[in-house]
Amino acid sequence: MNMNTIDQDVILIVDDNPTNLELLFDFLANAGYTVLVAEDGESAIARAEYAPPDLILLDILMPGINGFDTCQHLKNNPLTQDIPVIFMTALADTVDKVKGLNLGAVDYITKPLQHEEVLARVKLHLRLRQLTKTLKAQNQLLEAEILERQRVEEKLREQAALLDITTDAIIVRDLNNCIRFWNHGAEYLYGWHSHEIIGQDANKLLYKAQTLSQLQVVQKSLADCGYWQGELQQITKNGKTIIVASRWNLMCDQDGQPRSILTVNTDITEKKELESQFLRAQRLESVGTLAGGIAHDLNNILTPILTASQLLQLKLPNVDERSQQMFKTIESNTKRGAALVKQVLQFTRGVEGKRTIVQISHLFSEIKQIIQETFPKSIECETQIEPELWTVIGDATNLHQVLMNLVVNARDAMPNGGNLTISARNLFIDEYYARMNIHACVGPYIVISVTDTGMGIEQETLDRIFEPFFTTKEVGKGTGLGLSTVQGIIKSHNGFVNVYSEVGRGTEFKVFIPAVEATATAFTEDLELLKGNGELVLVVDDEAKILEMTRISLETYNYRVLTASDGVEAIALYAQHKDKISVVLMDMMMPSMDGISAIRALQKINSQVKMIAVSGLVTNQKLASSVVVKKFLAKPYTTKELLETLHSTLASVEVSH
Numbered sequence: 001m002n003m004n005t006i007d008q009d010v011i012l013i014v015d016d017n018p019t020n021l022e023l024l025f026d027f028l029a030n031a032g033y034t035v036l037v038a039e040d041g042e043s044a045i046a047r048a049e050y051a052p053p054d055l056i057l058l059d060i061l062m063p064g065i066n067g068f069d070t071c072q073h074l075k076n077n078p079l080t081q082d083i084p085v086i087f088m089t090a091l092a093d094t095v096d097k098v099k100g101l102n103l104g105a106v107d108y109i110t111k112p113l114q115h116e117e118v119l120a121r122v123k124l125h126l127r128l129r130q131l132t133k134t135l136k137a138q139n140q141l142l143e144a145e146i147l148e149r150q151r152v153e154e155k156l157r158e159q160a161a162l163l164d165i166t167t168d169a170i171i172v173r174d175l176n177n178c179i180r181f182w183n184h185g186a187e188y189l190y191g192w193h194s195h196e197i198i199g200q201d202a203n204k205l206l207y208k209a210q211t212l213s214q215l216q217v218v219q220k221s222l223a224d225c226g227y228w229q230g231e232l233q234q235i236t237k238n239g240k241t242i243i244v245a246s247r248w249n250l251m252c253d254q255d256g257q258p259r260s261i262l263t264v265n266t267d268i269t270e271k272k273e274l275e276s277q278f279l280r281a282q283r284l285e286s287v288g289t290l291a292g293g294i295a296h297d298l299n300n301i302l303t304p305i306l307t308a309s310q311l312l313q314l315k316l317p318n319v320d321e322r323s324q325q326m327f328k329t330i331e332s333n334t335k336r337g338a339a340l341v342k343q344v345l346q347f348t349r350g351v352e353g354k355r356t357i358v359q360i361s362h363l364f365s366e367i368k369q370i371i372q373e374t375f376p377k378s379i380e381c382e383t384q385i386e387p388e389l390w391t392v393i394g395d396a397t398n399l400h401q402v403l404m405n406l407v408v409n410a411r412d413a414m415p416n417g418g419n420l421t422i423s424a425r426n427l428f429i430d431e432y433y434a435r436m437n438i439h440a441c442v443g444p445y446i447v448i449s450v451t452d453t454g455m456g457i458e459q460e461t462l463d464r465i466f467e468p469f470f471t472t473k474e475v476g477k478g479t480g481l482g483l484s485t486v487q488g489i490i491k492s493h494n495g496f497v498n499v500y501s502e503v504g505r506g507t508e509f510k511v512f513i514p515a516v517e518a519t520a521t522a523f524t525e526d527l528e529l530l531k532g533n534g535e536l537v538l539v540v541d542d543e544a545k546i547l548e549m550t551r552i553s554l555e556t557y558n559y560r561v562l563t564a565s566d567g568v569e570a571i572a573l574y575a576q577h578k579d580k581i582s583v584v585l586m587d588m589m590m591p592s593m594d595g596i597s598a599i600r601a602l603q604k605i606n607s608q609v610k611m612i613a614v615s616g617l618v619t620n621q622k623l624a625s626s627v628v629v630k631k632f633l634a635k636p637y638t639t640k641e642l643l644e645t646l647h648s649t650l651a652s653v654e655v656s657h
Helices: 003-008 018-030 041-050 067-076 094-103 115-165 184-190 202-206 209-225 269-315 321-348 360-374 396-412 431-436 482-492 517-529 544-556 567-577 595-605 620-624 639-656
Strands: 010-014 034-038 055-059 085-089 107-110 169-174 179-182 227-235 241-252 258-267 356-358 379-385 392-394 418-429 443-452 496-502 506-514 536-540 560-564 581-587 611-615 631-634
Touching (some): 018 034, 067 085, 169 184, 184 595, 360 379, 360 396, 396 443, 431 544, 482 506, 536 567, 544 560, 544 639, 567 581, 567 595, 611 639
Parallel strands (some): 085 107, 379 418, 536 560, 581 611
Antiparallel strands (some): 227 241, 356 392, 496 506
């Protein structure tokens, strides 16, 4: 036996016979053990509790507390219960041996003691104790490792959950652009599920061939500093172009060698569209101011030229025919220039004509007749006019020109034929809508829509279509003043124009013109019919003003309202009040947790939850179709549209029950 091990082993001998104690003490001490002695059970217990030995040799027959009671006391004490006990006895009764073993003893040595037997049994049980200690230590270490692994796994699960909750698209690719990780946010943004995209080349799926050049600066920045941040133009699964705020990080292994690339993308398409709308309005205003000034000066220049050309024809009636023709050419071209200037003025501030009450339906009849007589037969025209359409106060000639310009553009967008739809409906723009559209005011409007199924307009072109002299038509086929004239005329009528277009699918122009105010009373009466019955509505939107105004409006019309500023708060509120909430009004575009993620979470709480999806992006209606929603409400929306949507949703709930 290794002496270093023996030096560490302490044996406690318990016997009331001094001779036995002395013999065992000398024998075991000579064998290299540290030996302690006790003459009775009480002192043995006290010594063992004070300094626990590695093994106890315990006599059974002792005065006071016998060996069995002493063993039982030791085994009941957590400090001494693991110390191996070997009974020493002259008894040969099997019953007593069984009793001792049941009390926790590990062995018996029968008196008279044989020293070699004692030494062999002591070595065996000390060895077993040492192995037990080692196993316990290893077990504790293993348990600690298991707990640490569980903690790490739980942390990883939490981080994975956070990665999937976030609305940002988180992508990990290797150095060959092969996608290795694709979170739920990426699935929502791009339309590809994880199992479809893992292992694919990111550059081939997320970028058009003509936009790959934008990645050159990204790669250079990663090579130089391991990081890049900026905006990128990408495409989704269905080919839609989006703009993302993108952050790239080069990930390295323990040796500092590049291993993968982490990308976090945030969809800013809607934000960029709003910025573009604002910048376009600023640009048009600047161009309009400039064009107005130029038009004024041009009129001053053209007036004396036109007068002079007419006077020359009167004062020189006998000049040769060629000179007379030149005078007429000067006069006709000056008039053409004046007409062009008039169009510019219509764009900048509108040319005031005679304002009367105008029935839009009458204009529709005239326009439809012109279309039927002059447009190709391959273009099918349909008109849709809401019954009891409100009237507007305006210049019928100018409004006729607006419609003509729009339908001619629609015709030109469908060279191979298609469908042209002209519609008109009533719309009361309330404070909600006015806040969501910088050009709108509270009040009644007529909305005229001209929709074609033509080639559509690319985003770059869409930003400039209302600029004067901007045209995509061939030389000689357009002045570039058609849509700018539309803008100017509608602006002079205190209205505004919106346009929606998708390349390859068509374009829709919406013209908003203020209607006669007398119709507002009927609107209020209609809303009275749409009052709620005290239903509880959960409204979720990250815009504080929209939340507050929606709450006030719904409470005005007899609804009870809970509000949440993001998806996380909405889930908490729904979990607390799920038995009372009748319907959830959920904005689709929010930070932290977007509408789709929040809807999925709510449907896990209650698969029958009634949802109304809300968004400022028309394309989000397709996104909302990936989850179960009762209705879709597009921003900006009016109080009437809000109440009608709620009313129809709740009515469908009652029918389903």
